[in-house]
Amino acid sequence: MHAPVRGRFAPSPSGRMHLGNLFSALLAWLSVRAKGGVMVLRMEDLDPDRCREEYALQLADDLRWLGLDWDEGYGAGGPHGPYRQRERTERYAGAFQALEAQGLVYPCFCTRAERLAASAPHRSDGSAVYPGTCRTLTQAEREQRARTRSPAWRLMVPDRTAGFTDGLQGSYAENLGRDCGDFILRRSDGVYAYQLAVAVDDGGMEISEVVRGRDLLDSTPRQQYLLELLGLPSPEYYHVPLLLAPDGRRLSKRERDLDMGVLRRRYTPEELTGLLAHLAGLLERSTPVRAGELVSRFDWARVRSADVIVDDTILRG
Ligand code: GLU
DSSP states (O other): OOOOOEEEEOOOOSSOOBHHHHHHHHHHHHHHHHTTOEEEEOBOOOOTTTOOHHHHHHHHHHHHHTTOOOSEETTTBOTTOOOBGGGOHHHHHHHHHHHHHTTOEEEEOOOHHHHHHHOEEEOTTSOEEBOOGGGGOOHHHHHHHHTTOOOEEEEOOOSOEEEEEETTTEEEEEEIIIIIBSEEEEOTTSOBOHHHHHHHHHHHTTOOEEEEEGGGGGGHHHHHHHHHHTTOOOOEEEEEOOEEOTTSOBOOTTOGGGBHHHHHHHOOHHHHHHHHHHHHTSOSSOOOOOHHHHTTTOOGGGSOOSOEEOOHHHHHO
16 A cells, blocks of 8 residues: 655745745645545744744634644644754754765855856756855865854765656756855754755655645655655645746735735625635636635646746735
């Protein structure tokens, strides 16, 4: 018998969810429920400046309101806890040490300005490809610089093509060295980086299916590379379309007019689910429906892969 599919919601409690987050959450939930799998809720609250417990509580409440439940994780417990990243620091430290023991980690003393000045072309998320400036510092140079500056820590990546087949977007490949560059595992203030935490958590929580926004497509080779180095299996990935405003701008948490506070006043859970299912390509019209009613008909082949323009009537309400 196959082990059940294990999927996850992995929101960052840095504000109220918006239409785009809900869109990914609904598809993640439908995919897991249609396969009779287990849903996990993990709070990605690594960034102490942006994440707050009150947002986490609100987020859980908003998911429940929409009819999206979970079997394991935040507020529900389970065998792979804790389910808040902030409480998982020891695991990230362990993985960091394992990578260090492989000789793949080095300190980087570059300031942001230096990094930008020296960088290769920018990636789609606006981050720059790090040219490896600090990779070749001698031990003496490292010690000298460490006297005045605490370093960030980077993973050395090989000049190698890393690719995978996304369940929705098809094949994607990039060269780790050229297109991505040595990336940060731990910030200079000691906070572990998103890429490391997600790989450690998806591996440690035995996640077998990741459904998330297309903006994270190009994070996947980095996460898979980390999983490989840590001896953990890779999940399957489905990167869902982004929701865009009519001017092409991506909807974000800053679009306050579409956050859950407004959406809950404007729609019933069934109306909002119908709208999301329509935007995803699962319903011809935006008619009210409960999330549970969509499970038996769910099929990834019917989900659109291209980004979706949300028209003004929805945005303005
Ligand atoms: N925590 C990330 C976010 O809220 C998602 C990470 C992921 O799904 O891998 O954007």
